[in-house]
Amino acid sequence: MENSPFNITSHSPEETIAAGEWLASWLHQGSVVALRGGLGVGKTYFTKGIARGLGVQEEVTSPTYTMIAEYQGVLPLYHIDAYRLEGDADFSSLGADEMFYGTGVSVIEWSERIPQSIPKDALIVEITLLEQNHRLITLRNIPE
Numbered sequence: 001m002e003n004s005p006f007n008i009t010s011h012s013p014e015e016t017i018a019a020g021e022w023l024a025s026w027l028h029q030g031s032v033v034a035l036r037g038g039l040g041v042g043k044t045y046f047t048k049g050i051a052r053g054l055g056v057q058e059e060v061t062s063p064t065y066t067m068i069a070e071y072q073g074v075l076p077l078y079h080i081d082a083y084r085l086e087g088d089a090d091f092s093s094l095g096a097d098e099m100f101y102g103t104g105v106s107v108i109e110w111s112e113r114i115p116q117s118i119p120k121d122a123l124i125v126e127i128t129l130l131e132q133n134h135r136l137i138t139l140r141n142i143p144e
């Protein structure tokens with residue numbers, strides 16, 4: 001994918017789930033998906049799709065209060081919400097960064113809040129609200 005972004009447009013929550021499900025087929029042990037985008041833009045819906053693609057049976061919900069939720073699919077899925085974290089030090093103190101090098105797939109909402117903690121080989125997925133139900137989903141690598 002190099003550094004040229006890959007764009008997907010979504011016109012409904014279902015299409016955002018489908019985009020996440022498609023992405024899941026490219027993920028493997030240790031993959032980190034760093035989600036970016038404002039409040040209510042669809043980060044949790046995209047994660048629901050990743051979970052579906054990984055064969056997670058349980059319903060994925062927002063981990064805003066728990067901060068980390070773990071689900072079991074063909075691989076473990078770690079769903080992290082950094083919204084309430086003050087920054088990278090806060091994240092490290094949770095011991096959560098070790099997950100990034102583990103055996104599962106990690107998906108982080110509000111990843112822009114913990115920039116130093118995101119591994120260099122993470123995939124950045126930025127979701128932008130275009131109008132009403134219309135979203136632009138951009139996939140790219142972290143620039144060198």
Ligand SMILES: Nc1ncnc2c1ncn2[C@@H]1O[C@H](COP(=O)(O)OP(=O)(O)OP(=O)(O)O)[C@@H](O)[C@H]1O
Binds near residue numbers: 010038
């Ligand atoms: N194309 C779309 N893709 C995703 N969600 C959409 C779309 N159109 C409308 N929605 C609505 O937008 C909301 C997205 O909610 P979601 O919880 O996924 O956002 P979020 O980015 O995780 O929010 P938060 O910042 O609170 O974590 C839902 O209510 C969903 O129904």
Ligand SMILES: [Mg+2]
Binds near residue numbers: 043062
């Ligand atoms: Mg969310």
